[in-house]
Amino acid sequence: MKFHQRPYIYTGEVRLKVTDLNKLTDFYTEIIGFSVLEKGSGQVVLTADGKTPLLVLEQPEAILPKEPRRTGLYHLALLLPTRADLGKAIKHFSRNQVPLGASDHLVSEALYLNDPDGNGIEIYRDREPDSWKWQNELVAMSTDPLDANGVVAESGNEEWNGLPADTVMGHVHLHVANLGDTKTFYEALGFKVVSHYPQALFMANGNYHHHIGLNTWNGMNAPRPTEGSAGMDAFTLVYPDEKTLQEAIKNVRELEHIVERIDAAFVVEDPSGNRVILRLEV
Structure with a gap:
């Protein structure tokens, strides 16, 4: 888990707009295995360790179903500590008759499923970083x-x-409208390309296999989702110190993106309309 703490920039909590808060809360607690950290009017905060928010579910009024072939979340990815943990997850999903996809990516082993609203979820474990194969600053990944x-x-x-x-x-993997502009945006936030895939890029801070995935699999120039539809509201990038955070904010402002301050965090949209929360490590 060393790539998800200082001195790296890494992914934090994801916020989802959902169609049925009770149904989605039951799914993420009973099937995925979160516990409830906070519960309020129209919102539930979920955690794995009892103190750190990892997923926020919110049910706005008059919510519309998640729309196909839009930009937005492809999947959120939960990283488990060990291979044995992934094995226990497979047994659990099998007993609950959860439809699964699965892949060996060389750097990791992964399971794939969807929540009731159609949001993608990856649950994975990393192989030891010293076993990853790097060449010309790119890491070898596959779908085996x-x-x-x-x-x-x-x-x-x-x-x-x-x-x-x-x-x-x-990590968080996103549907985007254009790889070029989006790559430039995330480079400004402190990430570099570490792997290529057909119609996709994988970016990381430091030598991780990826903190952010980008793809155009919903079509080049895919439209943004309707404002009131279910799906990702925002995801979080966590910065190790004030200097690194302020440099990222300066960089994206120079690309003419609007950065808003909300409480102790900052919010900016990528070129495909995906909202990104920028904050310091607590």
Whole structure:
């Protein structure tokens, strides 16, 4: 988990607009394994360790269903501490008859599923960073079949008991309208391209395999979602110190993006309309 703490810039909590707060809360607690940190009128804050928000669910009035082929969230990705944890997750999802996709990405092993609103979720574990293959500052990644039996065997007789306390928001993968402009925007925020894939880029701060994924799989120049529709409201980037944060803000303002201050954080939209919250590590 070293790439999700100082001195790196990394992904923090994700905020979702949902169609049915009770239904989505049940899904994310009972199926995904979060616990409730705070519950208020129209909003639930979810956590893995009992103190750190990782996911915020909000049900606005007159919410519309999530729209297809728009920019926005492709998936949020929860990083588990160990391979055994991933094995316990597979057993849990299997018992609950949850439809799953699965891949071996060389740097990681991953499961894929959707929430009831159609938001994508990845649950994964990283291989040791010293096993990742780098060449010319790019990391080798692939989409190979997952050795699910081997992953499950790693968990032995242990059973799933919710998300481990050390779970973090490993990365966020976005549908965007244009890779070029969006790449420039996230470079200004402190990230670099570390891997290429057809119609996609993966970007990281430091030598992680990616904190941010970008793709145009919903079509070049895909439209933004309607304001009142379900889906991602915003995701968070966490900065290690004030100097790094202010440099990022300066950089995106020079690209003529509007940065607003909201309480102790800053909010800016990427070129595809994805809202990004910028804040300091607490």
